[in-house]
Amino acid sequence: MDVDHLAYYVILSVVMVLLSYQYLKWKKFCCLIESAARGMNPLPILGNALEVNYGGADYRVDLMLAVPRDMGYSMSRLWIGPFPVMMIFNANDAEIVLNSSKHIEKASEYKFLHSWLGTGLLTSGGTKWHGRRKLLTGAFHFKILEDYISIFDEQSEILISKIDEHVNSGKAFDMFPYITRCALDIICESAMGKTVKAQENYDSPYVKAVYAMSNIFMDRGTKPWLRPNLFYRFSSVYRKEKKCLEILHGFTNSVIQERKRIFNNTQRKRRLAFLDLLLQASDNGKILSDKDIREEVDTFMFEGHDTTSAAISWSLWLIGLHPKIQERVHSELDSIFDKTDPRPLTMDDLSKMKFLECCIKEALRLYPSVPFIGRELKEDLVIGGKTVPSGVTLLIMIMVIQRDPKFFSDPDSFKPDRFLSGEARNPFAFVPFSAGPRNCIGQRFAMMEEKVVLSSILRRFRVESVNNLSRMTFHAELILRSKNGIKVKLYGR
Secondary structure (H helix, E strand, O other), rough: OOOHHHHHHHHHHHHHHHHHHHHHHHHHHHHHHHHOOEEOOEEEEEOOOHHHOOOOOOOHHHHHHHHHHHHHOEEEEEEEEEEEEEEOHHHHHHHHHHHOOOOOOOOOHHHHHHHHOOOOOOOHHHHHHHHHHHHHHHHHHHHHHHHHHHHHHHHHHHHHHHHHHEEEOOOEEHHHHHHHHHHHHHHHHHHHOOOOOOOOOOOOOOHHHHHHHHHHHHHHHHHHHHHHEEEEEEEHHHHHHHHHHHHHHHHHHHHHHHHHHHHHHHHOOOOOOHHHHHHHHHOOOOOOOOHHHHHHHHHHHHHHHHHHHHHHHHHHHHHHHHHHHHHHHHHHHHHHHOOOOOOOOOOHHHHHHHHHHHHHOOOHOOOOOOOOOEEEEOOEEEEEEEEEOOOOOOEEEEHHHHHOOOOOOOOOOOOOHHHHHOOOOOOOOOOEEEHHHOOOOOOOHHHHHHHHHHHHHHHEEEEEEEHHHHOOOOOEEEEEEEEOOOOOEEEEE
């Protein structure tokens, strides 16, 4: 045997050994997953991708609610092509993940948001996340949030003027787009100190781009053929994303430059926007670059308007379905506000809205704005006595966890009083803002905004929801929405 043949056989042997090693490693990985949890039988190559995508996002909600009850709220697994996903359905298992300071890495699917949000607070991990979290915590101090109440109040008054044409008409209309535009105006002014007047512009390109990017994220997460960048860049979805990013980043970049000029030339300001606080912290680019600032502003814009508009809409719909509960909300608001004195809201007013807050929490329990969150395991983790291997995506199924009958009596019913009685004693059974180290940094901001907008509507109007639960079709993407809108009738009080 000559040297060339010997080299050939050595190389072939090394390749075979490496392939055998990878095969055995993959087989062990698959066995650990299959022994950790049951799930739907996967197809070769595609896994469960067709089942997850069948029927669209509303089908995913049905799947999300039906599977855990059939399985006694134990974990379940899915394969999206060759990518394993483990769904967690109960509070005790969720606590192991959410309360860990080690397993804080967002699921790999979140990288599909990097083109839009970069690696800001929502999508980053490790050292960068720890640093950003520490830096941004001060921006949500109680005294800073108090300054935003006037923005909430002013924009809520504009909302009232926009829906006034529907009052006492006896005709149903979709409340969701009105609330979305109000929330967008609130977050633009709070985050960037800029008034975009989305409530005056009913066809906002920014809102359309946000919705489109949410759809793109879900498509890439559930369709394995769109995951690899090599294939994705040849798709029509990629071309759509590029157009959306031009709108989203173009708007944010222009506002940052404008605000920098104002910030550098103004000694005193009536109130600071979130962007101003970032500019203060940036130390002229030494700590945060313009790109870093854009990451956080885009993240705050996305998380701070889409999630709150969903929470407000679901709360209003549920209150409108339950007249007796609505009467109690009206009584509480009447005890706080004098109908003959239309004064601005105060922080003290918000603290007195105890029952309204319970209604918001109960709406968030049943219909959380974010129905699930994802983490990627960087090392093996024992959950429920089973070893889940490193590399698996964990989905914390918030909408399911918060309907577990072990923690909530009559879990599918709207009962705000359960938050007065302290029924949810396990803190990980109610996690609409996540929990643990990566809980939502803006949850106090969100609750304040939701109280202001809802109280502004309910002080003036009686709400009658048109679509009951049997007629409602849910659409689970990044945000939980109603496919057929939030249809209501309004009557003056």
